[in-house]
Amino acid sequence: MEIRVSEIMSTRVVTIDMDDRLTIVKEIFDSAPFHHLLVVENDSLQGVLSERDYLRTLSPHIGSIGETERDSDTLHRRAHQVMSRDPITIAPEADIKTAGQLMLAHDIGCLPVMTFSKIVGIITWKDLLRAFCHDELVPQQE
Numbered sequence: 001m002e003i004r005v006s007e008i009m010s011t012r013v014v015t016i017d018m019d020d021r022l023t024i025v026k027e028i029f030d031s032a033p034f035h036h037l038l039v040v041e042n043d044s045l046q047g048v049l050s051e052r053d054y055l056r057t058l059s060p061h062i063g064s065i066g067e068t069e070r071d072s073d074t075l076h077r078r079a080h081q082v083m084s085r086d087p088i089t090i091a092p093e094a095d096i097k098t099a100g101q102l103m104l105a106h107d108i109g110c111l112p113v114m115t116f117s118k119i120v121g122i123i124t125w126k127d128l129l130r131a132f133c134h135d136e137l138v139p140q141q142e
Helices: 022-031 051-057 069-076 096-106 125-133
Strands: 015-017 036-041 044-050 110-115 118-124
Touching: 015 022, 022 051, 022 069, 036 118, 044 051, 044 110, 096 110, 096 125, 118 125
Parallel strands: 015 036
Antiparallel strands: 036 044, 110 118
16 A cells, blocks of 8 residues: 555644744744745745754853853844755655655755645655554554
């Protein structure tokens, strides 16, 4: 039986605007159990901002006694300055093997799921692993 992306994708997708500051990204990642944000402009997908992208951008001195103004200024950067552009996407009717192959080939952790240029979900490597490790498929929220 071929498993479709739509069977395991998360439909709860959090988007941010291109000009949102990293302070907003920090608040989202600090309070949510997922690790990828989709960056949009006028409801059009422009990029993906992963928690890894976000952490790589921040100064390691933020929140420490050695924090300087320059360190804290990194939180004022905008999402479009940090995001990965031109994201690889997938259709909900695609099979999960294709999703896994795309993630491996492009060394990415998620794929926005799109139908006619509309975001309908997101599938992550955790969703794929969960599907391969469970006998019974239960959709999970990222």
